[in-house]
Amino acid sequence: MESFSLILAIVVVTALAFDFTNGFHDTANAMATTISTGALKPKVAVAMSATLNLVGAFLSVEVANTISKGLVDETGIRPEVIFAALVGAILWNLVTWLVGLPSSSSHALMGGLIGATIASAGTGAVHGDALVTKVMIPAVAAPIVAGVAALFATRLSYTLGKKADGKSAAKGYRAGQIASAGLVSLAHGTNDAQKTMGIITLALVAGGAVAPDSDPPVWVILSAGLAIALGTYLGGWRIIRTMGTGLTDLQPQQGFAAQTSAATVILASSHLGFSLSTTHSVSGSVMGAGLGRKGGVVRWSTATRMLVAWVLTLPAAAVVGALAESVTDLGDWGTAVVAVFLIASSAAIWKLSRREVVDHNNVNATQEPAGVVTTAIAAVTPPPAGTVTEDLTATIPAPATIPAQATAAAAADPVSPPAAAV
Secondary structure, three states: OOOOOHHHHHHHHHHHHHHHHHHHHHHHHHHHHHHHOOOOOHHHHHHHHHHHHHHHOOOOOHHHHHHHHHOEOHHHOOHHHHHHHHHHHHHHHHHHHHOOOOOOHHHHHHHHHHHHHHHHHOHHHEOHHHHHHHHHHHHHHHHHHHHHHHHHHHHHHHHHOOOOOHHHHHHHHHHHHHHHHHHHHHHHHHHHHHHHHHHHHHHHHHOOOOOOOOOOOHHHHHHHHHHHHHHHHHOOHHHHHHHHHHOEOOOHHHHHHHHHHHHHHHHHHHHHOOOOOHHHHHHHHHHHHHHHOOOOOEOHHHHHHHHHHHHHHHHHHHHHHHHHHHHHOOOHHHHHHHHHHHHHHHHHHHHHHOOOOOOOOOOOOOOOOOOHHHHHHHHHOOOOOOOHHHHHHHHOOOHHHOOHHHHHHHHHOOOOOHHHHO
């Protein structure tokens, strides 16, 4: 075993920095719907998610092995290549966080690794079969499977709850939503924390610090779990707002269905060693839950921007990773230039984010209206049973406050009373 070199130490620190950005970037996956429905207060939600992320990091190493052993040829990779890959992943995470888009940290990491590897060793060093079967296919399938599952789970929840007392049912679903959100956080730890474990293990193999085909050492598992937990606790409030209120408006039944569906998909993929994007899974389940409620709508303009970010993630991170590798290949001074660029760019992005601060105080503020089409759909679709009385009493003013003009208009153009319509 060779000594722990300076470049290897830099790679490990950079990998943990990526893990930190992964934590606050993906907090929304576990807790956005829980926060938006009021099931948990924002600070309590992120603390719970951080703790369970740490626990989940110790439950499996299958995804870590996919990253360290399956995606690229580990025997031909230098630590500088991994450093360049992490630069591409971190910058993409920060840019998408700045604009509040829940892109995939997993695909950012893989894109950076693929781009840097191709720039260093050529396309032959990338295992195309592993890329397709364990990355690309799950990327397409995850949001579809989670969305369909959430749609049917939402409809089932409303069907079973028709005769239930409204307040009691809502309270029960909030409790269920807290449990399912905890399950998503645990699943996130088993999947996303392992990606950093895999990339650090790959760097250790490349630097000669551990033998090829080794599992992640215990200190790697612990440090990766702590880094993602800390990032999760700080909360990526911008992305939480997009997922919680910017994509659709959720009630407790929908939140429970979305979280449970996403957790099931993520845990299944972790067991199979698929490097799944939790962002794709949760986003798909949120949209499915939004469509599953009668009168529910999805803000397709936001969904479209998310889809564009998903498509661009892997190639954008790959380009940055390849460029960074080209510079680091010039020697130690090139590596130093890339490190300075990463720090300066990160600081600039953080400074830009201060122009419009999003935190736990305004995280539930809706970013945009639903749009003409979705508003029209909601207007003509009757709401689910058990919510009509609340909606009517909240929106119809008392008789004493109705203007005389409105009363005269109603007399001239009579309509059926709301109760009869139902």
